[in-house]
Amino acid sequence: MFRWLRNSFLTGIVIATPLGVTLYLIISFVGFVDRVVKPIIPARYNPETYLPGDFTIPGLGVAIAVVLLTLLGALAANIFGRSVIGMGERVLTGVPLVRNVYGALKQIMETVFNGKQNSFKEVVLIEYPMKGLYVVAFVSADGNDALREKISDDVIGLFVPTTPNPTSGFLLYTPRSNTIPINMSVEEAAKLIISFGMVTPDRLPDDVKAELPDHVKA
Numbered sequence: 001m002f003r004w005l006r007n008s009f010l011t012g013i014v015i016a017t018p019l020g021v022t023l024y025l026i027i028s029f030v031g032f033v034d035r036v037v038k039p040i041i042p043a044r045y046n047p048e049t050y051l052p053g054d055f056t057i058p059g060l061g062v063a064i065a066v067v068l069l070t071l072l073g074a075l076a077a078n079i080f081g082r083s084v085i086g087m088g089e090r091v092l093t094g095v096p097l098v099r100n101v102y103g104a105l106k107q108i109m110e111t112v113f114n115g116k117q118n119s120f121k122e123v124v125l126i127e128y129p130m131k132g133l134y135v136v137a138f139v140s141a142d143g144n145d146a147l148r149e150k151i152s153d154d155v156i157g158l159f160v161p162t163t164p165n166p167t168s169g170f171l172l173y174t175p176r177s178n179t180i181p182i183n184m185s186v187e188e189a190a191k192l193i194i195s196f197g198m199v200t201p202d203r204l205p206d207d208v209k210a211e212l213p214d215h216v217k218a
Contacts, residue, residue, distance in 0.1 A: 030058065030059050030061075030062055033061045033062045033065055034058070034059070034060060034061035034062065035061070036061065037060075037061030037062075037064050037065050038060065038061050041064065047060065048060065089102075120138035120139060120140055120159065120186045121138075121139040121140070121141075122138075122139045122181070122186075123136060123137070123138060123139075123182055123184045123185070123186060123188075123189040124136075124137050124138075124139060124158070124179040124180055124181055124182065125137070125179065125180040125182055126158065126160070126174065126178060126179055126180070127178070128160065134180070135160055136160075136161070136184075136189050136192065136193060137158040137159065137160045137161075137179070138158065138159045138160075138161070138186060138189065139156055139157070139158060139179075140157045140158065140159045140171070141156070141157040142155075142156055142157070143155035143156060143157060143173055147173055151173060151174075151175065152175035152177075154175050154176040154177060155173050155174065155175055155176070156173070156174065156175075156176050156179070157171060157172075157173055158171070158172050158173070158174060158179070159171055160172065161190075161193050162193075163193050163194075163196055163197075164193065164194050164195070164196055165194075166190050166193045166194060
């Protein structure tokens with residue numbers, strides 16, 4: 001009986017924890033956007049102004065933000081809108097520090113949301129930080145001419161994420177011959193990193209030992 005109660009309790013934790021954390025993050029995000037957007041809305045255009053008492057509309061700020069972003073995207077689709085946005089960009093790029101921050105953020109957003117590109121191309125293993133130890137890395141891009149000239153013709157860029165936050169990490173460049181391809185998607189690798197290695201893919205990766213580079217086999 002005690003074992004059944006314990007197993008049921010643990011099962012409940014396993015089910016409730018991801019649901020609870022997800023709901024908490026959603027509610028926190030909605031609340032944050034509401035706190036930022038609502039004060040910007042003039043009182044006469046705010047529906048909550050006409051509601052009795054202190055009644056508020058949860059998610060109103062998110063809905064308004066979605067509408068404004070959609071209008072901004074539609075504005076950028078015509079010649080007049082592109083001219084206005086281009087003028088604003090020229091002003092921003094004229095300020096030294098702001099220029100660097102804005103340029104980097106714009107390039108990141110274009111890379112993430114451009115459907116014709118992939119943020120990461122594939123998942124590989126690299127021997128790091130010492131011989132016999134391996135980490136998961138994402139292939140981010142092929143090396144440019146300057147890197148190929150100094151390193152190797154098959155040089156690639158790798159993003160090595162940290163656990164449990166895969167959005168932080170470091171970038172390194174190495175010849176592709178130093179990497180070990182594995183049969184794992186980017187999403188599966190991200191889950192592996194976030195879970196401290198406890199969540200593994202449903203299917204096992206290919207036997208990487210047969211694909212080890214010569215310098216690793218030695």
